[in-house]
Amino acid sequence: xxxxxxxxxxxxxxxxELANAAWDxxxxxxxxxxxKRAVSQRVDYDTFKNMVLTAHLTPITAPNRxxxxxxxxxxxxxxxxxxxxxxxxxxxxPSVAPVEAPSTMGDFTRDWRRMGTADDKYRYLHLCGLDTLxxxxxxxxxxxxxxxxxxxxxxxxxxxxxxxxxxxxGSGAALREAAFVVQLLQVLSAGGRFPLAVKLLGxxxxxxxxxxxxxxxxxxxxxxxxxxxGVVLAAEEDGTGRLDVDSxxxxxxxxxxxxxxG
Numbered sequence: 401x402x403x404x405x406x407x408x409x410x411x412x413x414x415x416x417e418l419a420n421a422a423w424d425x426x427x428x429x430x431x432x433x434x435x436k437r438a439v440s441q442r443v444d445y446d447t448f449k450n451m452v453l454t455a456h457l458t459p460i461t462a463p464n465r466x467x468x469x470x471x472x473x474x475x476x477x478x479x480x481x482x483x484x485x486x487x488x489x490x491x492x493x494p495s496v497a498p499v500e501a502p503s504t505m506g507d508f509t510r511d512w513r514r515m516g517t518a519d520d521k522y523r524y525l526h527l528c529g530l531d532t533l534x535x536x537x538x539x540x541x542x543x544x545x546x547x548x549x550x551x552x553x554x555x556x557x558x559x560x561x562x563x564x565x566x567x568x569x570g571s572g573a574a575l576r577e578a579a580f581v582v583q584l585l586q587v588l589s590a591g592g593r594f595p596l597a598v599k600l601l602g603x604x605x606x607x608x609x610x611x612x613x614x615x616x617x618x619x620x621x622x623x624x625x626x627x628x629x630g631v632v633l634a635a636e637e638d639g640t641g642r643l644d645v646d647s648x649x650x651x652x653x654x655x656x657x658x659x660x661x662g
Contacts, residue, residue: 426622430562430574437559441519498524501532508536509545522556525549526580530587537591543600546588550605550660554612557581572626578619579648581612585656586647598661609662613653620650 438444497520502508508528515521525533561577588594656662 420625422625423622426618427562427565427574429618430558430577431566432562433559434562434566435559437519437556437563441517498527501528502536505536505539512545512548518552518555519560521548521552522560525553525584530580530583533584534587534590537588539592541588541591541594541597543597543602546591546594546597547601547605549588550601550612551608553581553584554608554615557612558615575619575623575626575648578616578623582616582647582652582656585660586652589656589659598659601661606662609657609660613657613660613662616648616653616656617650620648620653623648624650 438447497515498511502511511524512521515524528536557577557580558574561574564573564577565571567573591597
């Protein structure tokens with residue numbers, strides 16, 4: 401439509417192409433990151449995608465988590481009754497993947513400490529779900545736990561989103577992963593003593609925060625462009641709470657960035 405002499409039409413096709421370009425760029429970054437995460441886990445890409453897609457599922461028959469609680473033989477203890485390894489400063493918790501969500505802050509911390517890799521911890525956040533995490537951190541979230549969660553999320557979210565995106569054939573799974581992260585950050589920011597925890601985060605986490613929010617801004621732009629491209633992003637019910645893709649907006653990301661000082 402021309403508004404007057406000399407005005408130039410702007411074909412809708414160009415707008416749609418720009419919108420698709422923003423989405424395609426974000427999706428490419430997500431899939432590339434997924435492949436890097438698979439290499440870091442020393443597994444093939446298909447195995448990594450399966451790990452991502454089943455992150456929120458609880459096994460039908462969970463193994464007994466107390467099988468290792470039987471009394472240790474007497475030769476594992478010194479004259480003072482303490483474990484020999486503990487005396488030598490080598491006491492370590494075994495790396496065990498949890499099979500159920502925690503019910504207390506103590507349960508969460510114990511499970512979190514037992515897991516050896518960032519990807520295991522990120523899958524654990526999915527296993528917990530937003531409602532459980534809201535309950536766990538209702539009274540307090542410590543700066544140490546908050547720092548570790550932020551580091552894990554920054555390292556893993558895009559790769560996990562890319563793996564799910566490719567496995568599901570471009571259904572918008574990477575954007576749903578970004579929406580999960582936004583809602584996770586909202587849940588954490590509502591935790592007890594959050595302002596104090598943020599003040600005590602320190603400077604070491606700032607580069608990771610900058611990368612995290614830059615990635616979420618890209619995701620928000622991609623989500624907006626997909627809407628402009630005529631593609632509807634359906635929210636997903638995955639057993640960990642409703643993933644509201646409408647929360648993935650640039651305004652929400654900027655608000656969270658201010659809260660976290662990123």
